[in-house]
Amino acid sequence: DADVTQTPRNRITKTGKRIMLECSQTKGHDRMYWYRQDPGLGLRLIYYSFDVKDINKGEISDGYSVSRQAQAKFSLSLESAIPNQTALYFCATSDSGGGGPNNEQFFGPGTRLTVL
Amino acid sequence: RKEVEQDPGPFNVPEGATVAFNCTYSNSASQSFFWYRQDCRKEPKLLMSVYSSGNEDGRFTAQLNRASQYISLLIRDSKLSDSATYLCVVKGGGFKTIFGAGTRLFVKA
Numbered sequence: 091d092a093d094v095t096q097t098p099r100n101r102i103t104k105t106g107k108r109i110m111l112e113c114s115q116t117k118g119h120d121r122m123y124w125y126r127q128d129p130g131l132g133l134r135l136i137y138y139s140f141d142v143k144d145i146n147k148g149e150i151s152d153g154y155s156v157s158r159q160a161q162a163k164f165s166l167s168l169e170s171a172i173p174n175q176t177a178l179y180f181c182a183t184s185d186s187g188g189g190g191p192n193n194e195q196f197f198g199p200g201t202r203l204t205v206l
Numbered sequence: 207r208k209e210v211e212q213d214p215g216p217f218n219v220p221e222g223a224t225v226a227f228n229c230t231y232s233n234s235a236s237q238s239f240f241w242y243r244q245d246c247r248k249e250p251k252l253l254m255s256v257y258s259s260g261n262e263d264g265r266f267t268a269q270l271n272r273a274s275q276y277i278s279l280l281i282r283d284s285k286l287s288d289s290a291t292y293l294c295v296v297k298g299g300g301f302k303t304i305f306g307a308g309t310r311l312f313v314k315a
Contacts, residue, residue: 125305130214130307131307132210132293132305132306132307132308133250133293133305134305135303180249180250193238193297194240194252195252195303197249197250197251198249199248199249200247200248200249
């Protein structure tokens with residue numbers, strides 16, 4: 091079984107709809123992240139959480155919210171989706187102690203979201 | 207100016223070739239450096255960390271030049287399976303981690 095899972099894997103929705111993307115991990119890591127990936131722009135951080143009681147905005151948090159329901163679960167919500175939120179969304183985890191030798195991040199398989 | 211910049215490519219090389227990618231970063235206080243690999247429609251995965259003294263892992267060699275603020279990845283004896291996008295990743299003080307947009311590599315038979 092995959093260590094970091096994301097649901098759904100693909101979603102097509104309409105402008106104005108509320109969407110929730112879910113992420114679960116079995117790695118036992120404290121830190122979890124949400125990124126979006128757009129062609130030519132690389133991965134950009136939306137939100138991150140260092141533990142269940144800790145939520146922090148990343149560089150592009152506007153239009154998004156998150157919930158850390160448990161150490162293993164971190165969900166991303168789009169309250170009112172708009173077309174420029176069409177992207178590939180990745181969840182990632184890392185160990186609070188710095189992970190491997192250099193704080194490796196482990197990514198989920200991604201969710202491809204299309205907002206019409 | 208982007209904080210981490212990479213040549214997007216694509217690099218098209220024959221099997222067995224040697225290919226090198228560079229990546230520049232703007233924050234001189236950056237502390238940790240990595241190369242991730244991302245296959246088409248897949249998630250990024252750590253390829254290797256980049257150490258100040260340079261490091262090698264099989265056919266892959268990574269180097270860091272702090273004075274010029276760039277890191278490099280050299281792939282020797284390219285394989286078809288090396289075809290992917292290579293992401294340069296730079297971590298600053300505290301938490302901030304910046305991903306480059308990636309360099310695409312196609313290795314052809």
